[in-house]
Amino acid sequence: MDRSTCCRPRTRSGSQASWRGATAFHCGSSRSRATSANTEVIRIARASTGREKVLFFDGKYHGHFDDVLVEIEDGHLVPEEDGLPHDVTTRTRVVPFNDLEALERVLSARDVAVVITEPALTNNVGPLMPDDGFHEGLREVTRRTGTLLAYDETHTQVVGPGGLTRRWGLASDFVTVGKSIAAGIPLGAYGMTEEVAAVLQRPDGRDDDKPQVAVGGTLFGNPLSMAAARAAMSEVLTDDAYAHSQRLGSRLADGLSQVVAAAGLEWTTHRFWPRSGLSFSPSPPRTAAEAMEDFDVPLRRLLRVHLANRGVWDAIVGAGPTCSVAATDEDVDAYLAAFADLIGELV
Structure with missing residues (x-):
């Protein structure tokens, strides 16, 4: 898997997968x-x-x-x-x-x-x-x-x-x-x-x-x-590893919600176990058409560059950050600090 989207470069890459078989x-x-x-x-x-x-x-x-x-x-x-x-x-x-x-x-x-x-x-x-x-x-x-x-x-x-x-x-x-x-x-x-x-x-x-x-x-x-x-x-990819990445994902989502709320922005934080992120809309989209209405490509790209310049790599523009099994609480803190800096500048 690509390097964790919620890890600073010093953190080793971690994978997240396990499939227990079909018939x-x-x-x-x-x-x-x-x-x-x-x-x-x-x-x-x-x-x-x-x-x-x-x-x-x-x-x-x-x-x-x-x-x-x-x-x-x-x-x-x-x-x-x-x-x-x-x-x-x-x-x-x-x-x-x-x-x-x-x-x-x-x-x-x-x-x-x-x-x-x-x-x-x-x-x-x-x-x-x-x-x-x-x-x-x-x-x-x-x-x-x-x-x-x-x-x-x-x-x-x-x-x-x-x-x-x-x-x-x-x-x-x-x-x-x-x-x-x-x-x-x-x-x-x-x-x-x-x-x-x-x-x-x-x-x-x-x-x-x-x-x-x-x-x-x-x-x-x-x-x-x-x-x-x-x-x-x-x-x-043990059960403990998945539990660890899920806890970090929840912590990341909580932090994103707090930053957005403090700035008075009507954005939605999505929670997808180890994966978190934002929709620039007051409610989660149900279809691709709804998602694209509020996607705001320049803002997504600005966020990615801003994070990269502060040592945080946010992988795919439309995918949102994911905490890998190698991520730490310090990595989540680094992400949230960089994100808060940008929102503070914008608002």
């Missing part, structure tokens, strides 16, 4: 990490359902591959970046997070192979927390329309062993993970139910004439990545 488990690693896991999940879902399309929620980030690099612009789907196939938008559907009606309208066509989502959107505009009953509705409509469901826990696994899937008791057909499960060594992995995994099984071995699904690669399952993952998940 069947297939593992792969590559330079693109969780991108490869999500890519293969889509292939398995297409092979399982005979359908072509994939659905994501607006504001998502699931890696850099063609199907996911599509966004809503002025009510239309457009490629996010150059170099993508001209027909990429025909294979992808995007709807607002927390909008079960929009989701059902799209899935009712019964041409979507899989819905891929974080349990809470955390990266580009996050966190966007699910409404009460959202995940139950998501699971019900996917099952009713014959659509598979995948939870991407690459970022949300930071909340503890098993990520939000375990914490919230979610039911899905796939789970994907990456980044910190191997403590910085490239690794992406995914688990799936036995029913879905059947499409990969070849009971008669190599000579089985069953059609093959395009999975695997030269570096997949390599000994270095596997050893790093074993060490990270069994020796580093």
